[in-house]
Amino acid sequence: MAYKDLEKSKENKRRYYIENKEMLKKKNKKYYEDNKDKINAQKREYNIINAEKMSADKKKYRLKNIEKLRESARLNRLSKIEIYNARDKAYRKAHPEVILKSNMKALKNLGKYFQMDRVEYARAVMSWRYVNRKIYGTSCAVCKSDHKVNVHHIFQKAVHPELSLNVSNGIPLCKEHHWEVHRLNPMVRR
Secondary structure: OHHHHHHHHHHHHHHHHHHOHHHHHHHHHHHHHHOHHHHHHHHHHHHHHHHHHHHHHHHHHHHHOHHHHHHHHHHHHHHHHHHHHHHHHHHHHHOHHHHHHHHHHHHHHHHHHOOOOHHHHHHHHHHHHHHHHHHHOOOOOOOOOOOOEEEEEOOOOOOOHHHOOOHHHEEEEEHHHHHHHHHHOOOOOO
16 A cells, blocks of 8 residues: 555656646756855765775775786786787788888898898897807796797897897897887887
């Protein structure tokens, strides 16, 4: 029986609102204009309290789930790396002539600094790698891994071509740390 009264009450409110819509709008507008400062102060107070509560809740959540959040961020980073690597690999496979042309141009430009043609410069860089590996070893300088180790130019060849064949300008890094160095410094190309 109470349910029927509730439905009847709701229906009466709806009907009253429809019949007196314009009058209610004017009344609400007048109330807002008369109490604008009070309403805005209440809104500010409500927003401040909610912001503090939200930030406290966020802090609690972060503290409670820190390992979960770190793992999620790590997986997200890894998935991006895999996506970029797959895209790069697919492009290189589909356009080998573009990659070859690009590599030849880079070698030619860097070789000019040493008065070498691109073939001589490419051989010099390979020798630089071998010497660097002989001096600094074949394991990653960061994690001591022997898997997929590259020699990284500390000062990039494009910016400092004069240091591109300097043995002191190299450091052995595994593929993961080499990629990380390039990711942290986007100006550095691979």
